[in-house]
Amino acid sequence: MDSEKWMRAQSIFHEAADKSPAARADLVKAECGSDEMLTGVVLRMLEEDARGNSVLDEGLGSTVSQLLDGETSRVPHQMFGPYKLLRLLGEGGMGVVYLAERGDLGSKAAIKILRDSALSPMRRQRFEVEQQMLAHLNHPSIARLYDADTLEDGTPFIVMEYVEGSPLNIYVERRQLSINDLLRLVRSICEAVQYAHAQAIIHRDLKPSNILVTDDGAVKLLDFGISKHMPPGDNGNGNTATAFRLLTPAYSAPEQIRGAPTGIQADVYSLGVILYERIAGRLPFDLSNQTPGQIERIIEREEPKPPSYFGKLHNTASWRIADLAWSELDTLCLTAMHKDQKQRYQSVEALIRDLDHYLKREPLEARPDSIRYRASKFVGRNRRALTWLTMTTMVLMAIAAYSTIRIAKARRATEAEVARTQQIQRFMLNLFNGGDVEAPSEDLRVTTLLDRGVQQAQMLEQDPETAAQLAQTLAGIYTSLGKVDRADPLLQSAFDKRMKLYGPNSPKVRKR
Numbered sequence: 001m002d003s004e005k006w007m008r009a010q011s012i013f014h015e016a017a018d019k020s021p022a023a024r025a026d027l028v029k030a031e032c033g034s035d036e037m038l039t040g041v042v043l044r045m046l047e048e049d050a051r052g053n054s055v056l057d058e059g060l061g062s063t064v065s066q067l068l069d070g071e072t073s074r075v076p077h078q079m080f081g082p083y084k085l086l087r088l089l090g091e092g093g094m095g096v097v098y099l100a101e102r103g104d105l106g107s108k109a110a111i112k113i114l115r116d117s118a119l120s121p122m123r124r125q126r127f128e129v130e131q132q133m134l135a136h137l138n139h140p141s142i143a144r145l146y147d148a149d150t151l152e153d154g155t156p157f158i159v160m161e162y163v164e165g166s167p168l169n170i171y172v173e174r175r176q177l178s179i180n181d182l183l184r185l186v187r188s189i190c191e192a193v194q195y196a197h198a199q200a201i202i203h204r205d206l207k208p209s210n211i212l213v214t215d216d217g218a219v220k221l222l223d224f225g226i227s228k229h230m231p232p233g234d235n236g237n238g239n240t241a242t243a244f245r246l247l248t249p250a251y252s253a254p255e256q257i258r259g260a261p262t263g264i265q266a267d268v269y270s271l272g273v274i275l276y277e278r279i280a281g282r283l284p285f286d287l288s289n290q291t292p293g294q295i296e297r298i299i300e301r302e303e304p305k306p307p308s309y310f311g312k313l314h315n316t317a318s319w320r321i322a323d324l325a326w327s328e329l330d331t332l333c334l335t336a337m338h339k340d341q342k343q344r345y346q347s348v349e350a351l352i353r354d355l356d357h358y359l360k361r362e363p364l365e366a367r368p369d370s371i372r373y374r375a376s377k378f379v380g381r382n383r384r385a386l387t388w389l390t391m392t393t394m395v396l397m398a399i400a401a402y403s404t405i406r407i408a409k410a411r412r413a414t415e416a417e418v419a420r421t422q423q424i425q426r427f428m429l430n431l432f433n434g435g436d437v438e439a440p441s442e443d444l445r446v447t448t449l450l451d452r453g454v455q456q457a458q459m460l461e462q463d464p465e466t467a468a469q470l471a472q473t474l475a476g477i478y479t480s481l482g483k484v485d486r487a488d489p490l491l492q493s494a495f496d497k498r499m500k501l502y503g504p505n506s507p508k509v510r511k512r
Contacts, residue, residue: 141192163220165212188219194348200230206270207251272336280307306330335366468497
């Protein structure tokens with residue numbers, strides 16, 4: 001592979017490495033096109049990088065090799081200009097930090113040295129950006145930049161304020177802070193972040209290890225290695241995309257995890273996670289032993305339990321908080337951590353105001369999500385499943401309604417039939433018992449009673465079915481008495497009524 005193509009492969013690799021795993025394949029395909037050799041080289045570089053033993057971690061020269069060979073506990077140079085290195089303080093994704101002392105002034109400083117600067121132009125550029133960011137920040141809660149320079153081989157380093165303190169989580173656990181003291185501490189962190197935002201700088205990597213607290217409770221914000229400068233006029237939702245593999249997923253906003261544009265709301269989210277962890281005694285999501293794809297799905301889709309769910313158990317011994325106060329703590333955390341950027345606190349200042357409201361026992365400006373909002377988001381996430389559920393429910397309801405109507409119709413028909421039978425029985429009893437008229441003489445024959453019954457049956461024209469059934473009954477009696485000539489007109493009358501009532505195809509329409 002020639003040098004031009006190799007540089008092209010490096011450029012694509014660094015651009016793809018900054019994306020979420022789901023977006024890398026599409027980017028490589030789009031950039032490499034049909035060049036199989038270029039595609040293969042880039043993919044192998046990404047695979048090696050994912051295993052943590054990238055070729056970019058191989059040394060160049062004595063200084064760089066000592067920094068990259070895994071023996072970072074050794075001091076690579078005794079002197080960095082006027083500074084003498086004393087010991088390793090820590091290391092991160094981009095560099096290592098050493099404690100150094102300036103002999104002529106007797107002062108101490110932290111020196112951060114960039115990893116793989118010669119092999120990774122992208123990292124070198126980020127390191128330079130960090131220098132520029134720190135040079136513009138002058139706040140008591142942000143570690144200051146003293147100086148910046150390069151080694152003889154071109155490896156850059158920066159000299160920063162050395163802070164003697166503990167990471168936030170260790171400080172809080174050791175001090176056993178009350179809830180109000182904890183919120184005041186978080187408020188100090190928010191003030192530092194708000195100041196950075198006022199300088200058009202988004203930190204994008206807020207987490208307890210990047211926040212030191214001194215013994216007297218002063219906060220110091222560190223590590224602007226993946227911070228971003230917002231262009232003038234940006235509303236905080238610009239097109240900045242965070243380098244995925246440099247993130248700490250547990251504290252990163254959903255839009256950072258998926259490689260989408262991020263703004264100041266990403267820092268608001270991280271502050272919400274920091275507060276949640278301190279209140280609940282645990283992180284909102286358990287991401288241990290999860291693949292990048294699983295992590296993205298959890299942070300994108302799963303809703304965290306309210307911190308009070310864990311906090312009431314975790315802090316029972318030291319915190320005495322009323323239910324209403326727990327509810328407000330839930331609102332503080334979950335509003336800052338909302339998956340929808342538009343539903344979060346729209347600035348760190350808004351979060352600070354609600355922290356103050358809580359401390360002063362005033363109503364919060366934030367409100368829990370309405371049922372309507374949560375329902376709309378649930379529908380959006382489960383649209384396909386809900387569509388099938390709705391269709392199935394509608395079919396079942398239609399079947400149930402049809403069955404109910406048929407049963408009701410059959411019941412009404414049965415009740416009507418019983419009523420007609422009872423009416424005919426009463427009519428016949430009334431006929432042969434004389435009814436309300438004077439009782440017939442002993443020599444009055446049955447046929448005379450039947451004739452009178454026919455006349456009375458004509459009064460039932462308002463109920464054709466009952467009239468037809470009665471006419472059929474009387475015709476049967478005439479037939480049994482041998483009076484067929486009188487039975488036929490009654491049968492014909494019953495037939496005509498049913499024909500008119502039910503139509504010619506009904507099984508009820510027949511001569512009997």
